[in-house]
Amino acid sequence: MAELPTYLAAEFPPGVDSFNYKSLIPSFEDTMWAGAFTKIALLIWISVAIILVFFLVTYRNPKLVPTKGQWLAESVYGLVRDNIARDIIGQQGVRFAPYLTTLFVFILLNNLWGIVPFAQISPNSHIAFPIVLAVMSWLVYVAVGIQKHGFFGYIKASCWVSGAPLWVQPILVPIEFVSNLILRPVTLSVRLFANMFAGHMILLVFTLGGVALFQAETLLIKPIAFLSWGMAIVMTLFELGILALQAYVFTLLTATYLQSSLAEAH
Numbered sequence: 001m002a003e004l005p006t007y008l009a010a011e012f013p014p015g016v017d018s019f020n021y022k023s024l025i026p027s028f029e030d031t032m033w034a035g036a037f038t039k040i041a042l043l044i045w046i047s048v049a050i051i052l053v054f055f056l057v058t059y060r061n062p063k064l065v066p067t068k069g070q071w072l073a074e075s076v077y078g079l080v081r082d083n084i085a086r087d088i089i090g091q092q093g094v095r096f097a098p099y100l101t102t103l104f105v106f107i108l109l110n111n112l113w114g115i116v117p118f119a120q121i122s123p124n125s126h127i128a129f130p131i132v133l134a135v136m137s138w139l140v141y142v143a144v145g146i147q148k149h150g151f152f153g154y155i156k157a158s159c160w161v162s163g164a165p166l167w168v169q170p171i172l173v174p175i176e177f178v179s180n181l182i183l184r185p186v187t188l189s190v191r192l193f194a195n196m197f198a199g200h201m202i203l204l205v206f207t208l209g210g211v212a213l214f215q216a217e218t219l220l221i222k223p224i225a226f227l228s229w230g231m232a233i234v235m236t237l238f239e240l241g242i243l244a245l246q247a248y249v250f251t252l253l254t255a256t257y258l259q260s261s262l263a264e265a266h
């Protein structure tokens with residue numbers, strides 16, 4: 001097989017090292033601040049800036065007949081408020097709508113970077129970012145539960161299985177404790193990370209696989225490269241649906257956990 005172009009050779013074949021980005025500022029490369037100036041960190045900051053500017057601009061001068069930007073902002077907020085917050089939590093869910101909307105938009109925008117040319121990676125394909133989001137949601141629904149039931153009341157409500165025989169409780173209580181208070185943030189973060197990581201690797205395989213096939217010395221193999229690139233396009237469209245779904249699922253599960261914290265009995 002002929003040698004790959006120099007701009008691809010250093011990253012082919014794709015592997016775990018593809019996710020280790022160096023600092024964009026060379027002088028920070030060997031310092032504790034190196035991770036704050038990587039490509040991934042830059043994408044996060046751009047996402048935050050886009051969200052802030054978009055909602056500030058669209059709601060700066062709201063009109064009775066909304067502009068296109070105001071309509072889009074209101075539609076996104078209304079979707080989360082009505083179809084997630086109210087449907088899952090009830091009327092109390094309205095007060096959580098701003099947080100849930102921010103969560104949904106932030107995850108969706110960061111997921112979209114995975115199919116944007118030149119960016120082509122979602123920050124959520126690094127486990128650190130889904131963990132931070134999951135811990136934030138965990139802190140919110142635990143704080144809400146403690147506020148509603150008190151500290152010991154919330155622990156009891158989360159662990160004690162109402163209606164179960166007393167002799168079974170020693171078995172059920174540890175299971176419920178781990179499931180409700182420990183595993184929830186783990187499953188939230190791993191689900192988002194795994195889907196974004198897998199999607200990124202699939203696109204890399206089809207894209208760079210096409211390059212490798214096209215660079216092959218055997219002429220009969222070269223046309224297969226176009227099939228590989230075609231699959232990359234198909235998978236990109238498929239990934240678009242997945243990344244939107246993952247943002248929705250993360251937000252939906254957060255709302256479900258909030259509802260369980262507010263419930264009188266678990």
